[in-house]
Amino acid sequence: xxxxxxxxxxxxxxxxxxxxRVETDPRxxxxxxxxxxxxxxxxxxxxxPETDPFSPDNLLIFSTGLLLSTPxxxxxxxxxxxxSPQTGLYSHSLFGGxxxxxxxxxxYDKIIxxxxxxxxxxxxxxxxxxxxxxxxxxxxKGALETGALIKKExxxxxxxxxxxxxxxENRVYSATIEHHNSSASRGVGVIMGDKKLxxxxxxxxxxxxxxxPAELFELCNNMYQYIHDNPHYTGDIMAHxxxxxxxxxxxxxxxxxxxxxxxxxxEREEKWKAISDKVRVxxxxxxxxxxxxxxxxxxxxxxxxxxxCYSKLxxxxxxxxxxxFDYDILGVTQEYGLDGFSTPQILAFAxxxxxxxxxxxxxxxxxxxxxGERFFYLVEKLVRREGxxxxxxxxxxxxxxxxxxxAEEYDHNSIKKFxxxxxxxxxxxYPYFLMYATGEKMNITQIEGSxxxxxxxxxxxxxxxxxxxxxxxxxxxxxxxxxxxxQHPTIxxxxxxxxxxxxxxxxxxxxxxxxxxxxxxxxFGGRPAYHIYNxxxxxxxxxxxxxxxxxxWKIAARNRNLIRAFNIRRxxxxxxxxxxxxHWKIRDPxxxxxxxxxxxxxxxxNKEGIPTxxxxxxxxxxxVSEDFVQRGILxxxxxxxxxxxxxxxxxx
Amino acid sequence: xxxxxxKKKVKRIKINLDKCVGxxxxxxxxxxxxxxxxxSSINPARSRIRMVIDELNDEYVPIRARDYTKxxxxxxHVYTINEKEYSECSFCGAVCPxxxxxxxxxxxxxxxxxMCVDDPPLKEPLCVQVCKVEALTYEEYEEEVKEEVKLGxxxxxxxxxxxxxxxxxxxxTVARMSQKG
Ligand code: SF4
Ligand code: SF4
Numbered sequence: 001x002x003x004x005x006x007x008x009x010x011x012x013x014x015x016x017x018x019x020x021r022v023e024t025d026p027r028x029x030x031x032x033x034x035x036x037x038x039x040x041x042x043x044x045x046x047x048x049p050e051t052d053p054f055s056p057d058n059l060l061i062f063s064t065g066l067l068l069s070t071p072x073x074x075x076x077x078x079x080x081x082x083x084s085p086q087t088g089l090y091s092h093s094l095f096g097g098x099x100x101x102x103x104x105x106x107x108y109d110k111i112i113x114x115x116x117x118x119x120x121x122x123x124x125x126x127x128x129x130x131x132x133x134x135x136x137x138x139x140x141k142g143a144l145e146t147g148a149l150i151k152k153e154x155x156x157x158x159x160x161x162x163x164x165x166x167x168x169e170n171r172v173y174s175a176t177i178e179h180h181n182s183s184a185s186r187g188v189g190v191i192m193g194d195k196k197l198x199x200x201x202x203x204x205x206x207x208x209x210x211x212x213p214a215e216l217f218e219l220c221n222n223m224y225q226y227i228h229d230n231p232h233y234t235g236d237i238m239a240h241x242x243x244x245x246x247x248x249x250x251x252x253x254x255x256x257x258x259x260x261x262x263x264x265x266x267e268r269e270e271k272w273k274a275i276s277d278k279v280r281v282x283x284x285x286x287x288x289x290x291x292x293x294x295x296x297x298x299x300x301x302x303x304x305x306x307x308x309c310y311s312k313l314x315x316x317x318x319x320x321x322x323x324x325f326d327y328d329i330l331g332v333t334q335e336y337g338l339d340g341f342s343t344p345q346i347l348a349f350a351x352x353x354x355x356x357x358x359x360x361x362x363x364x365x366x367x368x369x370x371x372g373e374r375f376f377y378l379v380e381k382l383v384r385r386e387g388x389x390x391x392x393x394x395x396x397x398x399x400x401x402x403x404x405x406x407a408e409e410y411d412h413n414s415i416k417k418f419x420x421x422x423x424x425x426x427x428x429x430y431p432y433f434l435m436y437a438t439g440e441k442m443n444i445t446q447i448e449g450s451x452x453x454x455x456x457x458x459x460x461x462x463x464x465x466x467x468x469x470x471x472x473x474x475x476x477x478x479x480x481x482x483x484x485x486x487q488h489p490t491i492x493x494x495x496x497x498x499x500x501x502x503x504x505x506x507x508x509x510x511x512x513x514x515x516x517x518x519x520x521x522x523x524f525g526g527r528p529a530y531h532i533y534n535x536x537x538x539x540x541x542x543x544x545x546x547x548x549x550x551x552x553w554k555i556a557a558r559n560r561n562l563i564r565a566f567n568i569r570r571x572x573x574x575x576x577x578x579x580x581x582x583h584w585k586i587r588d589p590x591x592x593x594x595x596x597x598x599x600x601x602x603x604x605x606n607k608e609g610i611p612t613x614x615x616x617x618x619x620x621x622x623x624v625s626e627d628f629v630q631r632g633i634l635x636x637x638x639x640x641x642x643x644x645x646x647x648x649x650x651x652x
Numbered sequence: 653x654x655x656x657x658x659k660k661k662v663k664r665i666k667i668n669l670d671k672c673v674g675x676x677x678x679x680x681x682x683x684x685x686x687x688x689x690x691x692s693s694i695n696p697a698r699s700r701i702r703m704v705i706d707e708l709n710d711e712y713v714p715i716r717a718r719d720y721t722k723x724x725x726x727x728x729h730v731y732t733i734n735e736k737e738y739s740e741c742s743f744c745g746a747v748c749p750x751x752x753x754x755x756x757x758x759x760x761x762x763x764x765x766x767m768c769v770d771d772p773p774l775k776e777p778l779c780v781q782v783c784k785v786e787a788l789t790y791e792e793y794e795e796e797v798k799e800e801v802k803l804g805x806x807x808x809x810x811x812x813x814x815x816x817x818x819x820x821x822x823x824x825t826v827a828r829m830s831q832k833g
Contacts, residue, residue, distance in 0.1 A: 071684065071694050098676070105695060148708050157706065158752065180707055205697035205757035217684055217691040221782075224677070228784040281710045285675040290784040292673040296710060304708045 003211040004070050004542040005029060010108045010130060012123060014195050015056055015115030019130050024109065030545060031620060033510035034066035034109060036079040036092060037559040042112060043081060043090070044562060044624070049569040053085035053191065054171075060113040060191045062103070062162075062200070065512015069104040069208045070542040071220040073227055074529070076100055076287040077512040084187035084442075086173040086395045087417045089567045091191075092441045093184040095162075095177070096286040096514055099202065102160040106204025117196040120169070122150065125202040126159075135198040140166055142335030143178035144305060150201045159203040165337030167383045168193035172393040174342040174419075178334065181284050181294040181306035185339035186418070186442050211544030219541065226529060227517060228290040233527040235291030236516045238309050240283075242273040247310055253317045255348040256413035256422035260320075272323045276312075279327050286514065293516060302331025311340035317422070318344035319351075319371045329375055336383045341443065342395065342419040347378045349396045349410055350388070358405045363388045395419060412580050416572075418442040420580075427486075428584040430494035430595050435501060437577040437596060438609070440563050449520035450504045450528075451476060451497040455483040471522050471531030476500065491595050495602045506556035507535060558619040561603075561611045565624045568633060574600075574609045610634065660797045663767050665716065665780060665790055672712040672787035676703050678779035685768055685778045697757045700765040701779045704742045711738060714779075714788065717754040718745035720762040 011020040024038075032038045039061045051057050060082045067075035078100035084091035103111070106125050122135040138146050147161035160179070167175035168189035175189030210216055227234045238247075245264040253260050279299050283292035284306070294306045307330060315333070316326035333343060351374055353359040354367060361367060364387070368374050381389030391402040396419050400411035413420050415436055421444055431451065432444070439447040450471065456462040466477045479493040489497065504519035508530075515521065518530035530538075536547040564572075577596065600607065604615030613634055616625040628634040679699035686700065687693045696702070700717040725748075729740040747754040747762035754763045768777040775781075776790040813822050 069694065071680065105697065144708060148706075156752065157704065205695065207693045207695050210693065213692040214690070224782060224784070282670075282712070283673055284707070284712075285673040287676055288680055289675055290677065292675075292785070296707065298710070304710065306707075 001209055002026060003209045003544045004066055004539075005034060005109050006104055006107050006206075006208065008108050009110040009112055010125065012111060012113045012132075013115045014113060014117040014121070014132070014197060017117075017132055019132070021108070021128075021130075029066065029543070031555070032559055032562075033507075033539070033555055035063045035077070035510040035512055036081060036094075036563075037506070037510035037555070039063040039079060039081040039110065040090070040559060040562045040566060042110075043083075044566050047083065049571070051083065053083040053088070054194050056115045056195075058083050058114075058191060060188070060195060060197075062111040062113075064100040064104050064109055065508075065510065067511045067513065067538065067542055068100045070210055071213075071217050071288070072513065072538050072542065073220055073224045074286070074289040074291070074514040074517040075512045076289065077508070077514060078103070078184075079509055079512075080177060080184045080188040082188055082191045083570070084173075084418075085171075085190060086187050086398065087442065089416065089570055089572060090440055090563055091187045092446065092509070092563075093177075093186045093188045094446075094509065094515075095179055095182040095184040097160070097180040097182040098287045099160040099162055099179050099200075100512060101287045102202045102204050104204065104208055105206050106202050107206050111200065113195060113197065116194065120196050120198050122163075122199040122201060123197065124150075124154065124159075125200070125204070127204055127206060138163075138198050139169065142166075142303060143168075143176070143183075143337040144180075144303065144335060146199050147178075147180070147201075150199060154201060154203075156203060159201045161199055161201045163199035163337075164189045164192050164197075165335055165383075167336045167338050167393075169198070170383060170385050170393070172338070172383055172385065173395045173398075174339040174346060174393075176337045176339050178337050181296070181308070182286070183334075183337070183339075185341065189337055189339075210542055212541045216538070216541035219538065223529060224290055230527065230529075233525045234517050234521060234529050236293035236309050237524060239293045239295065239307075242269055242276065244269070244272065244313060247313050248317065250423070250425075251313075251317060252422040252424045253320055255318070255352045255410065256345060256420075256424060257352075259424070275323045275327065279324075289514065289517070291516070297327055297330070299327045299331045302328065303335055305331060305334035307340075314340050314344045315347075315375065318348040319375050321372050325372050325375075329372075329379070332376070332379060336379070338379070338383070341421060343379075343382070344375075345413065345419045345422065346382065346392050346396055346399070347375050349399070350378050350392055351375075352410050353403065353407055356406075356410070358403065358407050358410075359388060412582055415579055416442060416576050420444065424582060424584075426585050428587045428592065430488055430491070430592070431497040431501070433579060433592055434494060434498035434595060434599050436579040436583070438498070438599065439502070440560075440567055441505070445515075445520065446505055447498075447502050448523065449515065450501045450522040450531075452480070452523050452526060455480065455485055457485055465526055469526050470533060471526065471528055473500065473532070491591075491598045494595055495599045498599060499602065502560065503553060503556045504532065506559045507532070507552060510555070510559060511535070511539060554619070558621065561616060561619055562621060562624065564605075564609075565611055565616070565621065565628070568610050569627070569631070572609070574607065577609060606634075657796050657798060659794050661792055662795050663777075663790070663792050665767075665777065665788055667714055668787050668789070669713060670787075671785050672703075672714065673785055674703065674705055674707070674712045677782040677784075678714055678788060679703060681778040681782040682765075682768075685770075686763075695757075698763065700754065700763050702753050709736055711736060711742065713738070713742045715743060715745045715753075716765040717747060717763045719764070720747040722749070724748050724750035 009022050063079045065077050076096050077094045080093045082091050120135040121132045143163045143165035146163035162177050162179040171193050177184040177189045248263050279297050280295045281298050282296045284294045285292045294308050298304050315329045382392050385393045391399040396411045397414045397417040400407040435447045508519045521528040540547050613625040629636040678701050679696040680694045682699040682701050684691045684694045704713040731738045780788045780790040
């Protein structure tokens with residue numbers, strides 16, 4: 001019997017309209033758990049490196065986390081994975097809400113989509129009944145509106161829907177997939193649009209087997225209480241805060257260039273709070289979670305949509321506007337299905353190009369003078385790929401190169417061709433340097449989160465913090481005690497911090513627990529609901545697998561290395577692992593490279609950032625090392641990672 | 653029927669629609685409690701409390717499974733509360749052919765809320781216990797009610813037919829049906 005998982009994937013071939021229910025190999029669950037982990041394995045096996053993102057052979061995979069539909073609170077994340085046309089690399093996104101649990105109850109762990117439909121369709125899954133249905137009447141419809149229309153048409157309010165808006169349909173690179181109060185960003189909506197799949201609607205009523213249900217239920221009940229009782233350690237604090245000082249004073253405005261000091265004051269806080277209170281209709285949560293991190297927003301003249309975390313500021317700050325502007329434009333961009341992190345940067349970039357005379361009135365006929373109005377203008381161009389919008393729709397990196405005339409200079413905030421959160425800071429921060437440089441998931445929020453961002457100045461307080469720090473492996477307690485304000489952690493500590501932070505995300509991304517209860521949350525307050533020490537028990541009770549902390553860490557490392565290998569095979573190398581030159585004002589290139597060397601070595605990678613044969617084999621990824629040797633990515637005679645002379649290897 | 657006053661314990665779940673965050677923990681807990689063996693599985697489709705959610709209309713209504721009804725109503729009210737429209741169905745706990753709610757997914761048999769009867773009794777029904785935001789709260793109080801002879805399910809059904817068509821017509825119909833086999 002399969003526990004926690006259904007043991008079946010749904011394979012959809014859109015080209016042929018073929019639908020298959022395929023039993024999965026339980027061994028893969030032991031090796032990768034589920035979610036992104038098992039998705040990476042499928043991508044490795046089935047999508048060779050020469051595959052173009054827009055080829056019908058590219059896969060779009062929706063993976064439920066392993067613990068979805070078990071009683072584990074806050075386990076509701078679905079991972080979406082594919083190859084991104086923007087980066088040419090692995091693309092990873094997660095969304096919460098209600099879709100994943102419903103899919104599992106329908107009897108599937110994953111939906112694997114290949115091919116391209118000749119015309120716009122949507123997929124309807126109702127337990128064993130699965131069909132592709134015409135979606136021509138939904139063309140151009142808003143992403144959330146599509147969900148509502150499909151429910152009406154199916155006469156079933158209980159189906160859960162994911163859908164793309166106009167942006168996805170027009171293959172805009174920053175297109176999202178929207179679902180209820182959540183969205184999947186970072187370049188997955190574009191592939192759904194390319195495959196002409198407007199939406200997926202799912203309804204499921206089957207049971208999921210749990211290995212030791214009564215024990216798990218009790219453990220989860222206690223956890224539910226803990227999550228509810230500890231608002232300072234769980235959930236999205238920023239969602240509820242009206243004090244935005246942290247974001248508006250520390251993050252860069254406009255095209256990630258300008259810091260607006262002293263913007264924040266009591267008066268503005270009151271003004272902004274009043275705006276939020278007026279447009280917010282409700283706080284909502286995700287499936288089986290006692291938190292309420294999402295605001296339902298009804299802005300006059302716009303459809304209802306949801307915000308979480310910092311997206312309520314990204315457009316305002318990019319356009320140098322006030323909060324009401326953000327709520328207003330989100331009403332448009334959420335329906336179009338646009339990433340709230342990348343899109344504002346693309347728009348601000350275009351505004352800067354216009355002001356620099358690189359884009360002219362010829363490119364932007366009738367371009368308004370007010371930045372806010374300019375943003376609305378540009379959004380329309382972007383989602384329709386009209387005029388210069390066609391270049392902008394490919395993201396800042398590619399747009400800069402398509403537009404030319406020096407526009408490349410204005411692309412100063414992307415890593416691996418992907419727009420980053422606009423954080424331009426003073427002093428180099430080595431753990432962050434590593435996370436930015438080596439992350440496969442393109443956004444710092446998908447990597448950071450376990451180790452606190454700043455030390456606690458008061459020693460006694462710090463001691464107290466460390467004594468209660470159940471989530472942390474011992475070595476971090478020592479480093480945290482030694483950490484003085486404004487002092488750099490040692491190289492060894494930096495490497496370990498990056499490793500721990502990312503490991504927790506690789507765990508969450510496989511089992512589906514929300515990062516706000518786990519991997520992203522420990523950095524604020526140090527007591528996340530889930531951590532590397534208590535998760536093995538949840539997983540064991542749910543799945544029946546024998547699992548301890550070391551084994552869980554190893555699985556996370558296996559997934560991390562497999563995804564890295566997938567990217568390496570697609571050409572990723574050390575030279576790509578570089579935060580923008582102006583990311584910090586004060587930098588130390590030599591020490592940065594030393595730190596990167598140390599990280600690679602710690603990870604068991606060679607100087608190019610390629611996992612060595614030894615590392616791969618130890619993780620049971622022999623098939624990867626064999627492939628690397630065959631392709632000449634590794635020679636097969638490597639010794640210890642530090643002795644690598646990869647530069648030569650590469651040239652061959 | 654002799655009317656006699658007697659004290660009866662009334663169990664009441666109070667619902668505050670404004671507080672609901674739509675987490676569906678109530679459904680999850682209910683389905684676990686009623687699984688056999690207890691807590692062996694969670695499956696909202698088997699829950700006896702269901703959330704009617706229309707997030708774009710900001711509609712979040714928990715409803716509790718009540719009696720089975722063979723036919724859907726012939727007309728429905730639409731209520732406007734605080735500028736939001738609600739169909740009467742959003743408040744109705746009937747197990748009705750017009751919708752999927754409250755039907756055992758395998759057998760299609762109707763589900764009904766039993767206020768989590770247990771031995772020893774729970775302090776509160778489980779859905780209330782897990783609703784941390786207190787959209788669901790529980791109270792018990794005593795009420796003096798007239799003692800009535802309770803009718804069984806079939807009697808209720810027959811009585812309603814008698815009311816509608818008269819006893820003689822009903823008897824004739826039953827006789828005719830039984831002849832047809
Ligand atoms: S913590 Fe917040 S974002 Fe995470 S599952 Fe709960 S409600 Fe959703
Ligand atoms: S548990 Fe409470 S808040 Fe959650 S859906 Fe049910 S009634 Fe709403």
